[in-house]
Amino acid sequence: MKDTVEPYTTPDGRTIGGVLMDMRNITLRFGGVEAIKDISLNIREGEIRAIIGPNGAGKSSMLNVISGFYNPQEGEVWFRGEKRPPMKPYQVARLGIARTFQNIALFEGMTVLDNVMTGRLTHMKSNMLAQAIWRGKAEQEEVANREVVEKIIDFLEIQAIRKTPVGRLPYGLKKRVELARALAAEPKLLLLDEPMAGMNVEEKEDMSRFILDVNDEFGTTIALIEHDMGVVMDLSDRVVVMDYGRKIGDGTPDEVRNNEQVIDAYLGVAHD
Amino acid sequence: MLYREAGDFKTSYHADNQTFPIKFDRIGFWITMVIAFLVIPFMINDYWANAIFVPFLIYAIAAIGLNILTGYCGQVSLGTGGFMAVGAYACYKLMTAFPDVSIVIHIILAGGITAAVGAAFGLPSLRIKGFYLAVATLAAQFFLVWLFNKVSWFYNYSASGQINAPERFVAGVAVTGPNTDPWAQYMICLVFLTVCALIARNLTRGTIGRSWMAIRDMDIAAEIIGVNPLKAKLTAFAVSSFFIGISGALFFAVYLGAVEVGEAFGIQKSFLVLFMIIIGGLGSIFGCFAGAAFLVLLPVALKVIGVDVLGWPTDLVSHLNLVIVGALIMFFLIKEPHGLAQLWRLAKEKLRLWPFPY
Numbered sequence: 001m002k003d004t005v006e007p008y009t010t011p012d013g014r015t016i017g018g019v020l021m022d023m024r025n026i027t028l029r030f031g032g033v034e035a036i037k038d039i040s041l042n043i044r045e046g047e048i049r050a051i052i053g054p055n056g057a058g059k060s061s062m063l064n065v066i067s068g069f070y071n072p073q074e075g076e077v078w079f080r081g082e083k084r085p086p087m088k089p090y091q092v093a094r095l096g097i098a099r100t101f102q103n104i105a106l107f108e109g110m111t112v113l114d115n116v117m118t119g120r121l122t123h124m125k126s127n128m129l130a131q132a133i134w135r136g137k138a139e140q141e142e143v144a145n146r147e148v149v150e151k152i153i154d155f156l157e158i159q160a161i162r163k164t165p166v167g168r169l170p171y172g173l174k175k176r177v178e179l180a181r182a183l184a185a186e187p188k189l190l191l192l193d194e195p196m197a198g199m200n201v202e203e204k205e206d207m208s209r210f211i212l213d214v215n216d217e218f219g220t221t222i223a224l225i226e227h228d229m230g231v232v233m234d235l236s237d238r239v240v241v242m243d244y245g246r247k248i249g250d251g252t253p254d255e256v257r258n259n260e261q262v263i264d265a266y267l268g269v270a271h272d
Numbered sequence: 273m274l275y276r277e278a279g280d281f282k283t284s285y286h287a288d289n290q291t292f293p294i295k296f297d298r299i300g301f302w303i304t305m306v307i308a309f310l311v312i313p314f315m316i317n318d319y320w321a322n323a324i325f326v327p328f329l330i331y332a333i334a335a336i337g338l339n340i341l342t343g344y345c346g347q348v349s350l351g352t353g354g355f356m357a358v359g360a361y362a363c364y365k366l367m368t369a370f371p372d373v374s375i376v377i378h379i380i381l382a383g384g385i386t387a388a389v390g391a392a393f394g395l396p397s398l399r400i401k402g403f404y405l406a407v408a409t410l411a412a413q414f415f416l417v418w419l420f421n422k423v424s425w426f427y428n429y430s431a432s433g434q435i436n437a438p439e440r441f442v443a444g445v446a447v448t449g450p451n452t453d454p455w456a457q458y459m460i461c462l463v464f465l466t467v468c469a470l471i472a473r474n475l476t477r478g479t480i481g482r483s484w485m486a487i488r489d490m491d492i493a494a495e496i497i498g499v500n501p502l503k504a505k506l507t508a509f510a511v512s513s514f515f516i517g518i519s520g521a522l523f524f525a526v527y528l529g530a531v532e533v534g535e536a537f538g539i540q541k542s543f544l545v546l547f548m549i550i551i552g553g554l555g556s557i558f559g560c561f562a563g564a565a566f567l568v569l570l571p572v573a574l575k576v577i578g579v580d581v582l583g584w585p586t587d588l589v590s591h592l593n594l595v596i597v598g599a600l601i602m603f604f605l606i607k608e609p610h611g612l613a614q615l616w617r618l619a620k621e622k623l624r625l626w627p628f629p630y
Contacts, residue, residue, distance in 0.1 A: 067494075067496060088500075089495040089496050090495050090496075090497075090498050090499055090500045092496075092502070092610070093495075093496060093497055094499035098496075098497070099496055101493065105490050105492060105493035105496075106489075106490070107485060107486050107488075107489035107490055107493070108489050108490070108492075109485060109488065109555065110482070110485050110486075110490050111490060114482055114485070118482045118483070118484060118485075118486050118494075118497055118499075119497055121479060121482070121483060121496075121497055121498045122481045122498040126478075126479065128475070128480055128511075129508065130469045131474060131475055131478040131479060131480055132474050132475055133474065134474035137471070138474075138478055138479075139286070139289070141479075142285075142289060142478060142479075143284075143285045143286055143289070146285040146288075146289075147285065147587075152283075181497065182497075185497065185498070199564055246439070259552060
């Protein structure tokens with residue numbers, strides 16, 4: 001499928017802009033294993049982009065390439081119209097890419113507030129000396145960033161637990177705190193690795209609502225991996241399907257649903 | 273009902289960020305400060321200064337240093353004694369090389385030198401974690417003690433191999449040397465401890481403290497959020513060693529006056545400070561004070577009760593001390609890894625609703 005790069009407006013009134021992230025012919029190998037084989041995909045500004053596929057298809061590897069954990073052996077990563085050289089994850093974070101993890105990776109010993117404040121790290125510039133003195137610049141910066149964080153805390157409805165150590169929270173709330181921490185970075189691109197894994201229907205509905213709201217209100221571009229097909233088809237603007245490290249489908253949810261190869265990958269195919 | 277959080281509302285983030293958010297704590301803090309600065313110096317005598325207050329203050333600085341590294345940044349270190357020795361010898365070399373410069377500047381510089389040494393020995397932490405890092409810092413401990421024993425330049429070629437603190441003055445009052453008044457010893461340590469604790473508190477509540485804690489709790493997630501692990505770990509080593517260096521300089525110059533490195537800064541010292549932060553509470557500034565006070569007071573208290581009151585033999589009491597410390601370490605590691613500070617926190621949570629919990 002050839003992508004049009006002109007901006008367009010979705011039926012529900014959101015504007016989808018040009019290409020934000022462009023992965024060109026990515027190949028990632030671990031020794032002899034090719035986790036990703038020559039995949040190209042792009043993510044457009046303002047859209048919700050889903051990556052789906054059976055277990056071991058290479059979805060998380062793809063996310064790890066985007067967030068800088070792995071550097072692919074072949075292929076180019078273009079972000080905001082510039083080619084991105086191989087980078088460390090913390091450098092990628094400074095470009096404005098934030099993510100959540102499949103199995104929650106929160107700072108268990110810190111409070112919810114501190115966790116979310118850590119998300120602001122890339123926006124806080126005061127040096128160590130200023131922080132040691134605290135009065136003045138460091139404190140002003142802390143308060144200014146706290147205001148941003150409080151807005152996100154309000155937005156995700158976790159006000160009541162802001163001073164609770166994360167280790168004490170139930171699973172569903174932890175997922176929400178992790179989303180809050182990623183949002184605090186005000187990312188241009190937000191990567192969600194199975195944001196609804198292990199949730200019940202109600203929690204999934206809440207999380208879906210938050211994802212849509214984030215996209216709608218902050219205009220954040222979102223790329224997500226999810227196994228719940230109902231959720232994926234409802235949320236996303238475009239879906240890319242992977243199987244055994246290859247891309248087997250790419251398009252709107254409807255196109256993907258009717259793609260023969262995708263159906264084969266999910267339901268199995270009779271070999272005769 | 274005196275101590276309560278309920279009804280103590282904050283209307284600004286400034287107020288919410290303060291060190292003691294609860295009014296009662298703030299009053300307690302100022303009372304403690306007034307007593308520490310205005311009452312104790314006039315009442316202190318030689319015994320109290322040497323047995324309790326001066327070692328407590330100095331160990332509290334060392335504990336703050338180690339707690340930043342181990343409690344906040346999660347990097348285990350057994351090199352505390354060695355880094356204290358760096359502070360002590362740096363201070364000694366500076367004191368003898370530049371006799372006209374104030375001792376206060378020497379002590380701060382000694383902290384700076386120790387910070388550089390600490391950061392250098394922190395480099396392995398980028399590759400290794402946990403027990404393996406502990407062993408690497410143990411190597412630092414033995415190497416540094418060996419170095420100060422072996423290279424006579426460090427002790428100015430003195431025949432005894434010891435270093436002796438020459439007499440130095442702050443504002444006309446002797447703070448080192450044999451003619452120092454107990455209150456002067458006490459005051460210089462108290463001032464350094466107060467400043468160190470404030471700096472530590474400010475660092476740990478701000479951005480850098482959060483990046484340390486992020487590295488401690490989950491280093492992969494920390495990196496994805498924008499923490500540079502190299503910078504976070506090395507600053508933790510540097511800041512930690514800075515405080516430990518200051519405590520080592522004070523330990524040598526103000527408290528002991530004469531030091532033989534293996535005896536004063538051996539591996540036992542590393543363990544002692546580590547025990548302080550384990551018993552006091554990892555990741556808590558208050559815990560540093562609690563742990564230091566506890567381990568300084570315990571032998572004194574046992575001696576008073578055992579030898580003076582019950583009339584037991586001295587060696588029995590000193591062995592008893594070791595047994596009790598060992599048992600307490602095990603107790604805290606199993607039951608309350610966050611130490612006395614956590615017990616205090618739990619007590620506060622209970623007091624929040626007391627006496628009507630329903």
